[in-house]
Amino acid sequence: MPELPEVEVVRAGLEPAVVGSSITSVSVFDERALTRHAAGAADFVDRLEGRSFTAASRRGKFLWLPLEGSPSALIAHLGMSGQMLLRAPTAGAERHERVRIGIEHPVHGELAIVFADQRTFGSLAVDALIEEGGSRIPTQVVHIARDPLDEKFDDAAFRAALARRGSAIKRVILDQGVVSGIGNIYADESLWAARIHPETPASRLSTRAVHRLLAEVRVVLAKALAEGGTSFDAQYVNVNGQAGYFAHSLNAYGRQGKPCPRCGTAIVRETFMNRGSHFCPTCQRRR
């Protein structure tokens, strides 16, 4: 499932191929891939063809490619199973291919950006860019907080936000308006590393515990990024279709019944927010 490290791997993979390239063709095979583009497929195609990409940007799990000569960008959210693949222009259709964007790069020549998505929770759109703190971000990304690896991330504001929330800490760190980039896997891993029970009310965490959590979130995200992201199956791959290695480094997520790497107690899986929550009942005591 694409969380911050996976989306960043995709962004970094797209960057050298798309920046400076012009869009020669756009094909939409499944309009469900455009749920974020209310004006429909024809409008989507019209706003892209003939334009050029100027950058590859990201905030949290959103990535976007600003367009030259227009205050707008192609934005993408991968949802649970979305993939952005770079392919030769003659490459055959990918499984679950939803949208194909043909580009021509001055150095790399012709390429195809293929958006493939099994579960169709991801989508693309062309969205207006607006000013925010010296940078331009898509309107659909305005409500997304900065991620903990962003140098402008405000630790004090994060602490204050937690102090205002009575919800379970896991729910709060999954809220992209509070801190972005964290999904179910890295939430479980970070809480395990910080020895915090996922259902601890956020406002009950001590300042020291919040600092510990934030530090562990950063360690987990940075390590996953260095290892190319987490892959369990074919759901997450980089732009070349290759899997990441972080799944081998997981301590809690998906390890129910197996010993906690720290104390040996069996990891527990509970249903929380309609998804799995994995933790060590000894190291992560409920208060």
Add this chain to the structure above:
DNA sequence: GGGGGTTCCTGTACGC
């Protein structure tokens, strides 16, 4: 506006 539950979707892994 915080809080928490529901909904969208499809491939895979099960149990019977």
Add this chain to the structure above:
DNA sequence: TGCGTACAGGAACCCC
């Protein structure tokens, strides 16, 4: 073998 069902979860959306 074949069918039905549970499961995976990001985030918008809804009502309280």
